[in-house]
Amino acid sequence: MSESKIVLEAKGITKQFPGVLANDNVNFDLRKGEIHALLGENGAGKSTLMNLLYGLHNPDKGEISVGGKTATILSPKDSIALGIGMVHQHFMLIPVFTVAENVMLGDETVKNGSLDRATVAARITEISKQYGLDVDPNALVGPLPVGIQQRVEIVKTLYRNAEIVILDEPTAVLTPQEADDLFRIMRDLTARGVSIIFITHKLKEVLAIADRITVMRAGRVINTVIPSETDSAQLANMMVGRQVILTVDKKDHEAEEEILKVEGISVRDQRDLETVHNVSFTVRGGEVLGIAGVQGNGQTELSEALTGLRSPTTGKVTIDGKDLTGKSPRIITEAGLGHIPEDRQRHGLVLSYSVADNMALCDYYHAPFSSRGVIQPKALDENSRRLISAFDVRTPSPFVNAGKLSGGNQQKVIVARELSRNVKLVIANQPTRGLDVGSIEYIHGEIIKMRGRGVAVLLISAELDEIMALSDRIAVMYRGQIVAIVDAKKTTREQLGLWMAGAQVQAA
Ligand SMILES: Nc1ncnc2c1ncn2[C@@H]1O[C@H](COP(=O)(O)OP(=O)(O)OP(=O)(O)O)[C@@H](O)[C@H]1O
Ligand SMILES: [Mg+2]
Structure with a gap:
């Protein structure tokens, strides 16, 4: 694929959040029909970069061009119009809606004043057949296995004619069988000219499927390499900056x-x-x-x-x-009992609470966190600072809401709490x-x-x-x-x- 033309380029992208430089002068490009893997430790800035490309955030500095032309991406609407689609780390589907309803959400086809479900369903069936996605437009989304829900997200991007598809940790929630199916789908997509940015923490997957691999650390791009010239140990080293x-x-x-x-x-x-x-x-x-x-x-x-x-x-x-x-x-x-639940956002954290409060979620009403029924902020603070350092939780401070942390760092808050009790x-x-x-x-x-x-x-x-x-x-x-x-x-x-x-x- 090395001769292919560049379909997307990000130059000098910088994004600052309160207390964190999430992207620091990032350069990244994507070629037509390639799978470009993005690797990096938790909090490295991968999702941030993707959210910038998708218009969910706006960069402080830098330039994005699509198809060789400078692009102004202020919202997902702009990004979708440019042919970019994104499947998020945490799915965004509405469980009580059908596949078709989810797919057309925000892009409703109306005929004679009512939703034109038949046309939408036909289009979904066509896309589904073309890429071997096997998605039923009339199925209710809620009860579908995660692997199929993810395909619905992919159909949604293709329905909007995406030529660039961003997959943010798609395999984290898949069974090995589902992951293999996804890789087949990804290859079908690239064979038809779609370009894919693929985020994962699984080094084996990256080495097996990527055409190129870019590694990020602490908001910066460390290097871009090709799989045949690297291995797991070297990738791990580039990601975390030490031997793993x-x-x-x-x-x-x-x-x-x-x-x-x-x-x-x-x-x-x-x-x-x-x-x-x-x-x-x-x-x-x-x-x-x-x-x-x-x-x-x-x-x-x-x-x-x-x-x-x-x-x-x-x-x-x-x-x-x-x-x-x-x-x-x-x-x-x-x-x-200490419990690390499967669904971190539903059972493990209160996203609108601070990291410190989340770290005491099971024992806030006991000493040392409470004394005679009164919460002791100092004890909460000390506990969280100790755990943040021991478990290397990347957060600007203990007072930040857990929902602002990167996916992996949210997980680390739960693990730190449960394994320290x-x-x-x-x-x-x-x-x-x-x-x-x-x-x-x-x-x-x-x-x-x-x-x-x-x-x-x-x-x-x-x-x-x-x-x-x-x-x-x-x-x-x-x-x-x-x-x-x-x-x-x-x-x-x-x-x-x-x-x-x-x-x-x-x-x-
Ligand atoms: N909306 C936000 N507000 C404040 N800080 C944020 C926000 N989104 C991300 N950050 C911070 O930016 C940094 C990079 O986060 P990002 O989600 O891009 O990491 P990541 O590489 O995707 O990590 P992971 O592998 O854990 O998903 C983190 O320190 C995070 O706390
Ligand atoms: Mg992420």
Whole structure:
């Protein structure tokens, strides 16, 4: 693709937010029909640069040109008119609307005074066929799996005739299968001349699919390289400015007494379908039990049932001998649970609260944060400064609202809070989703430290590498059941992969 012409160019882009220079004299270009990956640590300024190209923010300095002409992009309307489309890090679809309604939102086709749904639906079906997207225009968006919702976002950009598509961390929420499907779609798009900017933290993906890779750090572009001339270690180094150890150092550790005991629980999801059937297992102090499985096999409902976000229909959950079946999150938290939830914006943070308040969200009513019913701002402040430094949360101050932080830094606020509390059990659901390699290294180290202190850890992760690296025992979940529990040292990636795909377990 190296001879292709440049379809978009950003020159000397600078953007200052209160207390943060988010983009510092950034130069970036995109060629026709290429996949240009954008890498960088959490808070490096990737989403900011994309929001500038898409007109959600305006640069303080610098110039953007599209198709060789200087462009004035003051709002997404301008950007869409220039043929730019964006799929955001956190989706922007309306769940109670159909696919067609979501796609035409803001660009409604009207015929004889009413919405022309038929024409829109036909166009969606056509786009869907052309790019193998398999999207039904009449389906309601809410119940669709995330992978399909994402395709709806892609259809939305194509519906508006986008020739430049920005994908901000599209694979963070996808299963490996869905990610492969997305890569196929991305290749189809580029083969038809669409140019793609692709943001991800997964180095393997970048090396597999990108034509060029640009790395950002602290608001600046560090370098642009091509995959054949680099590797994971070098990319990691460019991102965080130091060597990153991509493997976890974990010593043997004697498991202690049973902390979490789950006996025959079944759980129904919001559509009232039983998605967890009769699941039993235990986690001991000083042990990491990993739950491997393709997303959507009941892991979400299982962790919701264990953390009080949902009641199991049958069965029993005990923590350190105390029956906590169906109890509220507050009661379970009080009993010694630390919880890193899957959906950080819904269950992990209050986006309109400060970082400091979010870091004390579970214990603000206890000493040292409260004294005789009065909040102690000094204690909140000290706690947050300590955690911000330990977990390297990139924020201008503890007083900034959590919603202003970059996606990965929001995640770090939750992880810092939950891993710093005095708990007996940690349930970590996708703890490193959206985090850069340096932060993953640190958080893996913290999880292993908690295990060393005798905490029981239940790790639920879609990343098989993460499960293999941290777990002492691995349970495989398939169609709502635990189909195998094995010693992590005595199994292989391949074997786990087979069980995850539904292969029968041989009797030992
Ligand atoms: N609307 C905003 N108001 C204030 N500060 C902001 C805003 N948006 C971003 N920032 C700050 O700009 C910096 C860059 O954030 P950005 O979201 O671009 O990072 P990123 O590279 O996308 O990180 P991640 O990988 O975590 O998503 C961060 O320090 C963030 O706190
Ligand atoms: Mg981002």
